[in-house]
Amino acid sequence: NAGVTQTPKFQVLKTGQSMTLQCAQDMNHNSMYWYRQDPGMGLRLIYYSASEGTTDKGEVPNGYNVSRLNKREFSLRLESAAPSQTSVYFCASRAQGIMNTEAFFGQGTRLTVV
Amino acid sequence: QQQVKQSPQSLIVQKGGIPIINCAYENTAFDYFPWYQQFPGKGPALLIAIRPDVSEKKEGRFTISFNKSAKQFSLHIMDSQPGDSATYFCAASFQTGANNLFFGTGTRLTVIP
Numbered sequence: 001n002a003g004v005t006q007t008p009k010f011q012v013l014k015t016g017q018s019m020t021l022q023c024a025q026d027m028n029h030n031s032m033y034w035y036r037q038d039p040g041m042g043l044r045l046i047y048y049s050a051s052e053g054t055t056d057k058g059e060v061p062n063g064y065n066v067s068r069l070n071k072r073e074f075s076l077r078l079e080s081a082a083p084s085q086t087s088v089y090f091c092a093s094r095a096q097g098i099m100n101t102e103a104f105f106g107q108g109t110r111l112t113v114v
Numbered sequence: 115q116q117q118v119k120q121s122p123q124s125l126i127v128q129k130g131g132i133p134i135i136n137c138a139y140e141n142t143a144f145d146y147f148p149w150y151q152q153f154p155g156k157g158p159a160l161l162i163a164i165r166p167d168v169s170e171k172k173e174g175r176f177t178i179s180f181n182k183s184a185k186q187f188s189l190h191i192m193d194s195q196p197g198d199s200a201t202y203f204c205a206a207s208f209q210t211g212a213n214n215l216f217f218g219t220g221t222r223l224t225v226i227p
Contacts, residue, residue, distance in 0.1 A: 004157070031213060040123065042116075042203060042219040043158070058214070090157055094213060102148075103215055105157030 002026055006091050006106035013081040013113045021076040021109050023091030030096040032074035033058075033103070034066060036087040043090065049074055050096065081113045117141060118206050120218025127194055128226050135189045135221045137204035142185065144206040148215070149178065149189050152201045161202070162189075194225045 007022045025032065030051045035043040045058030049068040063085060065077045074093075078085060088110050094103040120137045127133045137147075148163035164171045164178045164187065171178045175192040191198055204218040 033214070035217075040219060042120070043215075043217040045214055045216075048214055092157075092215075094215075096213060101213075102160045102163075105159065107155075107157050 004091055004093055004104050004106040006089075006109050008109060009107065010110050011112070013078075013111065015082060015113060017081050018077065018079050019081065019111075020078075021089055021091075021111075022073070023075065023106060024073045025091075025093040025104070026072065027093060027095070027104065028071070029093035029104075030071070031094045032068065033092040033094070034064075034074070034076045035090045035092065036060065037090060037108075038087050046076065046089075078111075081111075083113045085111065086113045087111060116219070117216035118204055118218045120204050120221060122221060123219070124222045124224075126224045126226065129194065129196060131194050131225070133191050133194055133198075133223055133225075135202055135204070135223075136186065137188065137218050138184075138186045139206050140185065141206070143208055144216075146207040146213075147178070147180065147187050148205050148207070149176075150203045150205060150217075152203065152220075158203060191223075194223075196225045196227050199223055199225050 004025045033048045034046040044060050047066040049055045052071045067075045088108045091106045092103045095101045118139050149161045150158035151161040152158040162173045162176050177190040180187045202221045205215045207215050
């Protein structure tokens with residue numbers, strides 16, 4: 001049982017380049033999330049998807065787009081990378097329902113934009 | 115603005131000490147308060163969680179204290195060990211919708227042998 005898998009683990013981009021961060025979960029969770037983690041800022045929500053076919057903006061969506069490809073996969077795209085997007089990105093998934101449940105996180109993608 | 119405020123930013127204790135990390139929230143609609151533990155190079159993992167109808171929850175050496183009237187909650191680590199050295203995040207969530215987690219800014223804990 002792999003849980004939440006993110007690729008790549010590390011990436012260096014030049015300003016203006018584009019890339020897609022991939023995320024897949026095998027726990028049959030409805031909800032999936034993309035967070036970025038910066039020193040002193042904690043984890044900030046970029047986008048989320050409550051179910052297959054739906055996506056919504058979080059706290060810091062500017063400069064990003066997402067696709068919920070199917071129930072398992074949720075990708076994050078940077079169309080034109082900027083140095084301010086240098087961060088560690090985490091994908092997470094969570095079962096949805098009346099009772100709050102544990103969110104499972106991937107190992108993270110460390111992105112540097114030069 | 116920050117939905118959940120966390121302090122301190124960093125904490126150093128001796129082995130066996132009891133580090134305490136504090137969090138405060140404003141939105142009284144939050145009804146689920148987890149703590150996550152993160153080791154370097156890893157993703158956060160759930161440590162312990164509490165609901166607002168309970169004032170305290172203990173799991174092993176980890177205890178959450180919850181004060182609903184003050185809108186505050188805290189994590190206590192009893193008999194801390196060097197292996198507890200990690201970053202700790204408090205969070206809050208609503209029961210409805212996509213159940214987004216709103217995180218505090220994190221506390222880096224170092225336990226000295």
